[in-house]
Amino acid sequence: MTSSVAPFLIFYISAVLAGVTGGRLRAAIMLAVPVVGALNLWGMADGTAGQLVLLDYTLTFMRVDKLSMLFGYLFHLAAFLGIVFSLHVKDRIQHVAGLAYAGSALGAIYAGDLVTLFLFWEMLALTSVFLILARGTERATQAAMRYFLIQVLSGVVLLAGVIIHAGTTGSIAFDFIGLGGVGSWLIFLAFGVKCAFPVLHTWLTDAYPEATPTGTVLLSAFTTKVAVYAMARSFPGTDLLVYIGATMAMFPIFFAVIENDLRRVLAYSLINQVGFMVCGIGIGTALAINGAVSHAFNDVIFKGLLFMTMGAVLYRTGKMNGSDLGGLYKSMPWTTGFCIVGAASISAFPLFSGFVSKSMVMVAALQEGHPVVWLCLLFASAGVFHHAGIKIPYFAFFAHDSGIRCKEAPRNMLIAMGLSAVICIFNGSYPWVLYSMLPFPVDYEPYTVAHVLTQSQLLFFSALAFVWLQLRGLYPPELPSVNIDTDWSYRKLLPAAAIAIRTLTGNLAAATRDWTVDAFSFAHRKIYRLHGPEGVLASSWPTGSMAFWTAVLLLGYLLVNYFS
C-alpha cells in the first residue's frame, strides 16, 4: 500500500507530459499510462492512505476496497482502449483532456470522503467539456456550454448537500448515507444528475452525440459510472431507486426508436443500461449489487465498443444520421463485425457479456418481490435489443445502400474495437474472472438451461418483430429530424419565456414612463397657466387697484362694525 501512488496522480502527471510532447513520444507515454497505472493498482492492499488534515476534517485520497478496485481496474481498461482508439488524432487538447478526465474519474472512485469526491466531481466536468468543444462546430460549442453548466451545478448541489450533511452528522465520510435529512437528499440529487435520472438526463443525450468521434468513447465510460459507483456506495437499498431505475430502463428506448442520429440512439441506450444498474442498487441485496456493478463493468466495454464503431463511421464518412447511412458493410466489414459483437453484448445474447450481468438484477427483482419492475426490465431488455442491437448495425451497415464507399477504419481504431470485442466475448463466455472481482461473493449461475433458453426466446422473437414490422412497412423510417425532450424546457421554453418577460417588463416600463411624463406635463401645463407669463398669479397689479381693494376691505370692515 505504502509503495503505491494515488491513481489519479499518474494520469494528471501524464496529462501534463502529453501537453509538452508530441508525435511518437506522446503516443508512447499515453499508451504506457494505463499500464503503469494498473501495475500500481496491483500493489495496493485494502485500507486508506493519502490523508490530508484540513481544519477539523481529514481528506482521504485513497480508500481501497473491492468496490473501488473493481472500478479502478475498469477505468484503467477503458482509458487504455480509449487511448488506442484515439492515437491517430493530432489534437493535443483532446489527448490532455482525455488523460485528465480519466484521472479525475479515478480520483472520484478512490475518494474516501465527500469533500475529495466533490473536488474530482467538478474536475470531471472541467476536463471532459474539452472533448465536446474539440469538435469545433457551433452546435458542439453550445451543447458543451449547456453540459458544463449542468455538470458544475450538480457539483454545487453536491457541495451544499455535503456542508449540510456534515453540519448535522459531523461526518464527511463517503460511505452509506441513505435518504434522511436535507443534506442527504441534496447529495442524492447531485448523484442523480450525473446518473442521468429521468428529466435530469438531457445533458447526456444533448452533449455526447456532439463530441468528437473519439471523445464520446471516453465520455460514455466515466461520468455516469462514477455516479453509479457513488450511488452504490451511499444509497444501496434505497427503495426509490428501484422505481427510478425501472423508469430509466424504459423511457429512453421510445426515444431511441425514433432518433435519427445514431450516436444519440446510443446515448439513450446508455441511460437505459444505467437504469438496470440504478435499479439493482435500489434493490440492494448482494445479488442485485453484484449485478449492478458487473453490468457497469460490461457496459463500459460494450457501450464503448458501440460508440467506437459509430465513431469510426463518423470519422470515415462524416455522417451520423441513419437517414444518410446504410450499406457500409461493403466498405467497413471489420467495423461491421465489431459492431455486431457490441450489439450482441448489449442485447445480452448467451456467450456475450450482457448475458452474465443484467440477469442478476432481474432475478434479484423477482426474489425481492418486485414482479412489475421485473416486467418493466424485461420490456426494456427486449427494447434494447430492438434499438441498440438491431437498429444501430442495421441502419449504419445494412438497410438500403447509401452509395457511400469509404476506407475501413484506421488500424488503431480497429485494434481498439477488436480488443473491446474480445473482452465482451471473454466476459460473456467465462464470467468467473469478473465475478471474482465483485464486492460480494457470487452465488449465481448464469448458464442454466432455463436462462439460455428464455433469453434466446426473448431476443429471437424481438428480432422477429423487427422483421415483421419492416416487411409490413410499419417500421418508422429514419427521417432527418430532431425529437424534443426535456431539454426543450431550457433550450426553447426558457429563452422564449425570457423574451416574453423582457417584452412584458419593457412594455410596463414604457407605460410607466409615458404615464409619468403625462402626469408631469399635465402638472406643468397647470402651473404654467397660473404662474406663466400669461398666468393669473404672475400678472403684475397696478397700485391703483391695490388702493381700491384696500378701500373696499376697509369699507366692509366699517359696515360690519356699524351693524354689529
Added chain:
Amino acid sequence: MSKPVDDKNKHMFDDPKNIKRVIHALYAVCGVSLLLDLVVHRHVDHPWERLFGFYCLYGFAACVILVLVAKELRKVLMRPEDYYDK
C-alpha cells in the same frame, strides 16, 4: 444476425436470395426455441414464467408495442432538423 463478407464487387446482400435466407433462418430458430419450451423443464422464479411461450410472446409483443407507440410519439416530438438552430 449474419456475418458480412466483403468480396470484390458482388456483396452478400446484393442478392435478395441471401436476405431471404437470413429471414428464413430466423423463422427457423424462432420455431425451434418455441418448441423447446415443450421439452425443457424450465426453472421459474415467478408463475407467469411457467406459461408456454411466455418469453416468445412477451418479446414479440413488447417490440411491436414499443415501435407503434414510438411512431405515435413522433407526432408530438418530431421537429425539423434545424429546430434548435433557429
